[in-house]
Amino acid sequence: WSNTSNLKQARSGHTASVLGNGKVLVSGGYKSGALTSAELYDPSKDTWTTTGNMNYVRYYHTSSLLTNGKVLVTGGDTNTRALNSTELYDPSTGTWTTATNMNYPRRYHTASILTDGKVLVAGGDSDGARNIAEFYDLSSGT
Known part of the structure; x- marks a missing residue:
């Protein structure tokens, strides 16, 4: 193990996604409250820079690199409740836009990119463990 430079902000319960340009997007998390x-x-410069803020505070969420190069963030926790909200990060602009809400709120869930480009979100928790799964379809935005 070798050390790298430190994050700009301490956080736990965040996500990290490797972007198409090789940079790593770290989003959300918790430090005295949801972020x-x-x-x-x-990694080529060993530097951290801030980028646009998400629209909603969240930790214990997921982030998935989509086939169009954007990152889909789903669910998570706000400090008081599980979320069904989703957002898209555009690396070309450094901005976040809201996306279609999931059908069910969840935190501690998984998100997997399928071979057809859909995102399978499964399980998680919202007042108890969930056995519910649902898809996000990039082509329709739902």
Whole structure:
């Protein structure tokens, strides 16, 4: 193990996704409360820079790199409740836009990119463990 430079903000319960340009997007998390902040790690320069804030505070969420290069963030926790909200990060602009809500709120869930580009979100918790799964279809945005 070798050390790298430190994140701009301490956080736990966040996500990290490797982008098409090789940078790593770290989003959300918790530090004395749920965070909206996001930052980018550039491994070629060993530097962290801030990028646009998410629209909603969240931790214990998922993030998935989509086939169009954007990152889909789903669910998570706000400090008081599980979320069904989703957001898309656009690396070309550094901005977040809201996306279609999931059918069910969840935190501690998984999200997997399928071979057809859909995202399978499964399980998680919202007042108890869930056995519910649902898809996000990039082509329709739902």
